[in-house]
Amino acid sequence: MHPEMERARARYRAQETPEELSFMVRAAIREGDRQRKHRRTLRRSLATALASCACFVLLVNGSPSFAQAVYEVPVLGSLARIVTVTEYTINDEERVIDVRLPALENTGHTELEQKINQEISTRIQAVIDEAEARARESKEAYVATGGDPKDYMPVIIDVDYEVKCQTDQYLSFVVEKTETRASAYTEFYTYNIDLETGKELTLRDLLGPNWMETVNTQVAQQIEERSQDPDNIYWTAEQGGFQGIEEDQPFYLNEDGRPVVVFEKYELGPGSMGNQEFVIQAGD
Amino acid sequence: MRQNVPDNRQLLVEHILNGQTDFYRLAMSYVKNRDAALDVVQEAIVKALSKVDTVREPTYLKTWFYRILINEAMNHFRRNRNLVSLEDVMVDRAEEPRDPGERLDLYDAIDRLSFPEQTVVKLRYFEDMKLEEIAQATGANLNTVKSRLYKAIRKLKDMTGEEIDDAP
Numbered sequence: 153m154h155p156e157m158e159r160a161r162a163r164y165r166a167q168e169t170p171e172e173l174s175f176m177v178r179a180a181i182r183e184g185d186r187q188r189k190h191r192r193t194l195r196r197s198l199a200t201a202l203a204s205c206a207c208f209v210l211l212v213n214g215s216p217s218f219a220q221a222v223y224e225v226p227v228l229g230s231l232a233r234i235v236t237v238t239e240y241t242i243n244d245e246e247r248v249i250d251v252r253l254p255a256l257e258n259t260g261h262t263e264l265e266q267k268i269n270q271e272i273s274t275r276i277q278a279v280i281d282e283a284e285a286r287a288r289e290s291k292e293a294y295v296a297t298g299g300d301p302k303d304y305m306p307v308i309i310d311v312d313y314e315v316k317c318q319t320d321q322y323l324s325f326v327v328e329k330t331e332t333r334a335s336a337y338t339e340f341y342t343y344n345i346d347l348e349t350g351k352e353l354t355l356r357d358l359l360g361p362n363w364m365e366t367v368n369t370q371v372a373q374q375i376e377e378r379s380q381d382p383d384n385i386y387w388t389a390e391q392g393g394f395q396g397i398e399e400d401q402p403f404y405l406n407e408d409g410r411p412v413v414v415f416e417k418y419e420l421g422p423g424s425m426g427n428q429e430f431v432i433q434a435g436d
Numbered sequence: 437m438r439q440n441v442p443d444n445r446q447l448l449v450e451h452i453l454n455g456q457t458d459f460y461r462l463a464m465s466y467v468k469n470r471d472a473a474l475d476v477v478q479e480a481i482v483k484a485l486s487k488v489d490t491v492r493e494p495t496y497l498k499t500w501f502y503r504i505l506i507n508e509a510m511n512h513f514r515r516n517r518n519l520v521s522l523e524d525v526m527v528d529r530a531e532e533p534r535d536p537g538e539r540l541d542l543y544d545a546i547d548r549l550s551f552p553e554q555t556v557v558k559l560r561y562f563e564d565m566k567l568e569e570i571a572q573a574t575g576a577n578l579n580t581v582k583s584r585l586y587k588a589i590r591k592l593k594d595m596t597g598e599e600i601d602d603a604p
Contacts, residue, residue, distance in 0.1 A: 165461070172474070183485075
């Protein structure tokens with residue numbers, strides 16, 4: 153190696169590392185494990201609760217050829233399920249896009265199925281188009297301000313879904329889009345379907361006419377409980393924190409079929425708190 | 437269905453524990469601030485572990501983690517650069533006219549390169565990575581990495597007066 157580079161390397165390597173690095177690294181590993189488990193347990197508990205049927209859902213999602221094969225099995229063919237209809241990856245200089253898009257099948261309510269599937273695909277397509285337009289614009293701006301197009305670091309867009317609950321009666325899933333640029337930003341869309349009535353579920357259906365009160369009391373109480381931990385920071389109502397839920401507050405059903413209301417990052421506290429979820433017990 | 441999953445998590449954790457000093461130094465060399473560098477490393481670790489199940493091929497874990505780390509570093513780097521005056525951004529600092537007698541130290545000169553150019557130089561010379569690995573870690577193809585490195589070396593030569601040839 154060139155002696156000057158040798159010297160630069162020595163200077164680089166001599167950068168001091170702070171004492172708390174290894175502590176922070178371990179804490180970050182724990183947090184990463186926790187988030188990973190969260191993603192996995194939802195899938196696993198679903199699998200145990202529904203035994204073979206849920207496993208098939210996962211397998212169907214995993215492989216299109218398997219999906220085709222399962223379709224031929226008469227018993228399974230009659231089950232409502234969520235399958236991946238679109239899965240693609242674009243990887244070029246401007247953008248890295250990973251998409252896994254779900255659709256409903258065999259709910260027994262064709263109209264609802266079509267409506268939801270249509271909505272998912274138009275909504276997600278619009279979101280991706282928008283993100284792509286932003287990626288293009290920012291690249292143009294980058295080039296216009298003297299950047300070499302070859303040096304541009306692509307935008308990363310991730311669209312994925314998670315099945316939160318599936319029983320004979322309910323189907324609940326969340327579609328998530330993450331765009332990584334100046335910082336990672338995640339948007340999510342929740343879908344909850346009553347397979348018996350063929351309608352989208354509301355919190356009123358699940359919790360009765362006093363649903364808002366029920367949810368507000370329980371969320372406030374859980375915020376209070378969580379605030380005991382000094383690592384959790386919630387804004388007060390005056391600071392713009394929790395002031396009651398919205399008419400269309402997003403929620404999903406957990407594996408026990410209980411509604412879980414979700415607040416976006418920054419809604420209740422600083423961004424480091426991430427999305428906030430609260431499991432709500434029926435009030436009766 | 438996925439027997440390799442626990443192994444991947446284990447491999448990633450080992451890679452993180454062994455390389456933490458390297459990761460911190462790399463982050464620090466971009467963001468130049470101790471707390472910001474710690475943030476970058478922390479966010480990269482959390483993100484990588486929570487997504488480790490998406491990696492199929494264990495041999496890619498190392499470069500995959502670098503890619504996440506570099507992305508996080510770039511986010512901070514860009515955010516901070518946005519706070520700099522517009523005038524500074526408009527001028528590519530490497531092209532600034534300089535007193536012909538003035539020569540920059542090589543290390544300082546690397547700082548003046550664009551983000552992707554810095555990255556190639558640091559990974560190649562300070563982290564001893566192969567060009568193929570750099571391509572994976574930066575999400576660029578091998579030819580782009582080669583030309584980026586070549587261009588960076590030429591700029592460094594202009595700034596320092598040193599002929600730093602690479603023998604790939």
